[in-house]
Amino acid sequence: MSQAKVGLGIAGIGRAFSFMIPTFRGDPRIEVMAGADPRPEARARFASDFGARAYESVEELCANPAVDAIYIASPHQFHAPQVEIAAAHGKHVLVEKPMALSLEECRRMIAATRKAGTHLIVGHSHSFDAPIMKTRALVASGAYGDLRMITAMNFTDFLYRPRRPEELDSAQGGGAVYNQAPHQVEMLRLIGGGRVKSVRAMTGMWDAARPTEGAYTAFLTFENGCAATMTYSGYGHFDSDEFSNWIAESGLPKDPAKYGASRAAILQSGDSARETALKNARNYGGADYADTSSASTRQHQQFGLVIASCERADLRPFPDGVRIYGDLAETFDALPPPGVPRSEVMDELVGAVCDNVAPLHSGEWSMATMEVCLALLESSRKNCEIMLQHQVGIGEVHG
Numbered sequence: 081m082s083q084a085k086v087g088l089g090i091a092g093i094g095r096a097f098s099f100m101i102p103t104f105r106g107d108p109r110i111e112v113m114a115g116a117d118p119r120p121e122a123r124a125r126f127a128s129d130f131g132a133r134a135y136e137s138v139e140e141l142c143a144n145p146a147v148d149a150i151y152i153a154s155p156h157q158f159h160a161p162q163v164e165i166a167a168a169h170g171k172h173v174l175v176e177k178p179m180a181l182s183l184e185e186c187r188r189m190i191a192a193t194r195k196a197g198t199h200l201i202v203g204h205s206h207s208f209d210a211p212i213m214k215t216r217a218l219v220a221s222g223a224y225g226d227l228r229m230i231t232a233m234n235f236t237d238f239l240y241r242p243r244r245p246e247e248l249d250s251a252q253g254g255g256a257v258y259n260q261a262p263h264q265v266e267m268l269r270l271i272g273g274g275r276v277k278s279v280r281a282m283t284g285m286w287d288a289a290r291p292t293e294g295a296y297t298a299f300l301t302f303e304n305g306c307a308a309t310m311t312y313s314g315y316g317h318f319d320s321d322e323f324s325n326w327i328a329e330s331g332l333p334k335d336p337a338k339y340g341a342s343r344a345a346i347l348q349s350g351d352s353a354r355e356t357a358l359k360n361a362r363n364y365g366g367a368d369y370a371d372t373s374s375a376s377t378r379q380h381q382q383f384g385l386v387i388a389s390c391e392r393a394d395l396r397p398f399p400d401g402v403r404i405y406g407d408l409a410e411t412f413d414a415l416p417p418p419g420v421p422r423s424e425v426m427d428e429l430v431g432a433v434c435d436n437v438a439p440l441h442s443g444e445w446s447m448a449t450m451e452v453c454l455a456l457l458e459s460s461r462k463n464c465e466i467m468l469q470h471q472v473g474i475g476e477v478h479g
């Protein structure tokens with residue numbers, strides 16, 4: 081092992097970063113060294129919370145020699161150019177989902193880190209969640225026969241969370257397909273072995289005031305013969321956290337009595353400028369930022385109902401383990417609560433940076449996920465099935 085700790089630089093000190101704070105604070109293998117963000121209030125809070133330098137530009141951040149790896153959590157359109165900047169400075173990269181807006185950008189990101197000899201990891205996504213990993217391990221064990229079918233669904237208030245204008249514009253990576261499908265596709269690909277053969281989908285834009293995809297439903301076939309269905313609605317009606325005993329996506333308890341609160345806040349905000357102000361106020365460094373990083377009653381994170389149907393059992397991940405519905409008995413494979421949330425992401429990052437272990441959520445793996453997501457949009461637009469060409473299996477590098 082070349083080093084004991086990863087010196088981390090943060091590019092984009094916003095909402096995604098705030099979700100990672102418990103991980104960065106709780107994992108002794110990580111040291112947050114510096115950050116970069118155009119928002120002065122985010123820089124000020126970051127400097128005070130982490131005692132670390134906060135720059136205005138990602139170029140300055142990447143020039144910091146104490147930084148081994150850059151966590152890129154800026155808006156999607158900056159992912160590809162910032163990976164290229166980080167790689168040019170010899171840095172490893174953890175970049176948020178969606179990896180990028182096009183397959184061409186994904187190729188550039190892979191090429192840049194290959195040329196630099198650094199690792200590229202895409203995450204966090206919910207395929208890192210321990211119950212999903214456990215489900216994959218149970219399928220791969222062969223104990224329940226071949227995997228035949230996967231069913232996934234998630235119903236949330238995604239479309240009614242405060243948004244920047246581009247988050248409501250599909251051409252700029254807005255909507256549920258770019259933002260939420262990567263989670264579901266990654267979970268399905270991980271459980272199903274990775275290689276999706278075809279996609280047939282319908283996407284939905286049902287609210288003219290928020291004209292981007294808020295919902296989709298899709299049918300996927302895998303090269304290994306498994307089939308999957310995947311449904312998502314972000315229209316804030318039914319909430320599938322009900323299926324996880326009201327444990328929210330974050331692994332924290334949710335109060336179902338707050339039904340409709342997101343939509344009500346958006347309606348009150350009135351226009352796009354005030355909505356952006358609402359988002360900024362709630363964001364890291366903003367006046368209404370709620371720091372949940374020290375919350376103690378946490379289970380594993382989750383992204384809706386998932387059922388993996390093998391020949392002799394249905395496997396269903398929950399935030400505290402995997403329920404196995406076998407032929408004659410139903411059992412529960414409990415998982416210990418996460419000591420540090422999302423530590424699985426740090427396992428891959430530390431493995432890559434310190435021990436040169438190729439990450440599972442590599443650039444190639446994640447480009448294949450983007451191919452599925454883009455196929456959802458294309459299938460819906462053309463009203464036909466889309467055959468895929470850039471898929472990789474678990475641990476494979478070339479498609």
Ligand SMILES: NC(=O)c1ccc[n+]([C@@H]2O[C@H](COP(=O)([O-])OP(=O)(O)OC[C@H]3O[C@@H](n4cnc5c(N)ncnc54)[C@H](O)[C@@H]3O)[C@@H](O)[C@H]2O)c1
Binds near residue numbers: 095158
């Ligand atoms: N994995 C997850 O759970 C998760 C959750 C939320 C967001 N995300 C992803 O993280 C990314 C950011 O989304 P968000 O919701 O945090 O948005 P956000 O607007 O809350 O945060 C983005 C931050 O980046 C900053 N920024 C803008 N331009 C920048 C630039 N050129 N260089 C550096 N920083 C810049 C903004 O000021 C802001 O602080 C998106 O790609 C999104 O898909 C992932």
